[in-house]
Amino acid sequence: MGTKQRLSSHELRRRRSRRANALLLALGATTTLIVAGGTLLVSVAEERTATEQSIVAAQARDASTSGAEDALARLAADPNTEGSWQVDLGGPIADVTVVDWGDNGADDDDDGAIDEADEQDYLSVLSIGRANELLDGNGLLIERRTRHASSATEVILQRTELDLAANQAVYVDDANASFKFSGTAFLINGNDTNLDGSAGPNAALPGIGTVGDPTGISSQLKSNQKDKVIGLGGNPSVATVSDIDLSATMDALRQIATVEFAGPDDSFSGELGDLSNEVPVVTYAKGNLKLNGNTSGCGVLIVDGDIDFNGTFDYAGLVYVSGAVRFNGGGGGKNVRGALFTLGAVTGNDVTINGSVALAYSSEAIALVNTQLSSGVQVVSWRRR
Numbered sequence: 001m002g003t004k005q006r007l008s009s010h011e012l013r014r015r016r017s018r019r020a021n022a023l024l025l026a027l028g029a030t031t032t033l034i035v036a037g038g039t040l041l042v043s044v045a046e047e048r049t050a051t052e053q054s055i056v057a058a059q060a061r062d063a064s065t066s067g068a069e070d071a072l073a074r075l076a077a078d079p080n081t082e083g084s085w086q087v088d089l090g091g092p093i094a095d096v097t098v099v100d101w102g103d104n105g106a107d108d109d110d111d112g113a114i115d116e117a118d119e120q121d122y123l124s125v126l127s128i129g130r131a132n133e134l135l136d137g138n139g140l141l142i143e144r145r146t147r148h149a150s151s152a153t154e155v156i157l158q159r160t161e162l163d164l165a166a167n168q169a170v171y172v173d174d175a176n177a178s179f180k181f182s183g184t185a186f187l188i189n190g191n192d193t194n195l196d197g198s199a200g201p202n203a204a205l206p207g208i209g210t211v212g213d214p215t216g217i218s219s220q221l222k223s224n225q226k227d228k229v230i231g232l233g234g235n236p237s238v239a240t241v242s243d244i245d246l247s248a249t250m251d252a253l254r255q256i257a258t259v260e261f262a263g264p265d266d267s268f269s270g271e272l273g274d275l276s277n278e279v280p281v282v283t284y285a286k287g288n289l290k291l292n293g294n295t296s297g298c299g300v301l302i303v304d305g306d307i308d309f310n311g312t313f314d315y316a317g318l319v320y321v322s323g324a325v326r327f328n329g330g331g332g333g334k335n336v337r338g339a340l341f342t343l344g345a346v347t348g349n350d351v352t353i354n355g356s357v358a359l360a361y362s363s364e365a366i367a368l369v370n371t372q373l374s375s376g377v378q379v380v381s382w383r384r385r
């Protein structure tokens with residue numbers, strides 16, 4: 001007889017049942033782990049999607065900001081920048097549009113009037129940054145990847161007007177300047193004169209203004225020439241005026257010039273701005289300039305050198321010269337309404353006035369330049385939407 005323990009049928013059933021429970025428990029645990037693992041995989045995938053989407057959204061926002069900054073850089077270089085262009089940011093792009101509120105046929109400030117005076121000094125920049133979106137030439141969506149985004153930046157800007165002023169018709173930075181006045185066909189006039197030749201609204205200024213003692217200049221006029229410099233104080237109207245930092249003024253103005261002569265010696269005849277339609281431009285000559293034939297213009301003329309007025313010259317605005325000013329005889333009348341400023345020549349006469357020359361202070365000409373030319377733009381508001 002064996003000694004093997006015999007188990008009762010009851011005991012056998014009990015043991016089997018316990019093993020089954022353990023197996024079930026084990027199975028249960030595995031299932032839980034599998035379910036948990038599945039949830040984990042799903043949430044990692046969702047997180048990656050969200051991260052990718054937020055990267056794409058950030059790319060679109062950055063592109064939109066870069067586009068607006070590009071517009072501001074262009075406007076700083078030329079305050080008259082308008083139109084649409086695209087900035088490629090190596091993948092993301094920005095579609096940039098600059099609109100001048102003054103002539104766009106829209107009521108931009110929402111006051112019921114279109115392109116009225118209030119809108120004239122404003123412009124807006126709209127920059128739409130796009131990431132993973134491809135547009136055709138007409139701005140229509142061609143292709144969009146699964147993860148894509150766009151973002152718009154709107155900037156409202158105000159043009160800053162020029163603030164040029166004159167305290168005399170002709171300013172000479174050096175009281176010891178040497179003049180060559182020839183004949184009696186000239187008139188330097190400090191009385192405010194309108195563009196049509198009629199009397200302007202402002203009080204009279206000196207015909208010639210300088211820093212320091214003015215007698216050095218007035219003594220260079222012959223007795224029959226003294227009444228050819230008229231204006232405040234009279235006969236001749238040469239007076240001390242406040243010092244102007246002419247170099248700094250010229251330096252600032254040449255930044256906004258839209259017509260340039262490269263130098264060192266240029267000759268020109270024609271139009272420098274539109275005098276008859278009163279459309280001013282800023283002209284900068286980077287050296288000596290000879291104006292020949294028939295020349296007319298309106299705006300600001302900056303000459304970093306000597307200027308020779310030959311031929312006929314008719315100008316409304318402000319003329320700044322760092323060297324000698326020579327109105328040479330013959331070839332027709334020379335007419336400047338506004339103001340003329342000179343630092344004086346390095347050698348020779350500083351100012352030569354020969355022939356039919358009329359230089360008059362004109363508050364109308366100066367106002368025309370100040371209101372129609374802008375020195376730049378300033379940001380009024382910047383928002384992303």
Ligand SMILES: [Ca+2]
Binds near residue numbers: 114115
């Ligand atoms: Ca408008």
Ligand SMILES: [Ca+2]
Binds near residue numbers: 106
């Ligand atoms: Ca309006």
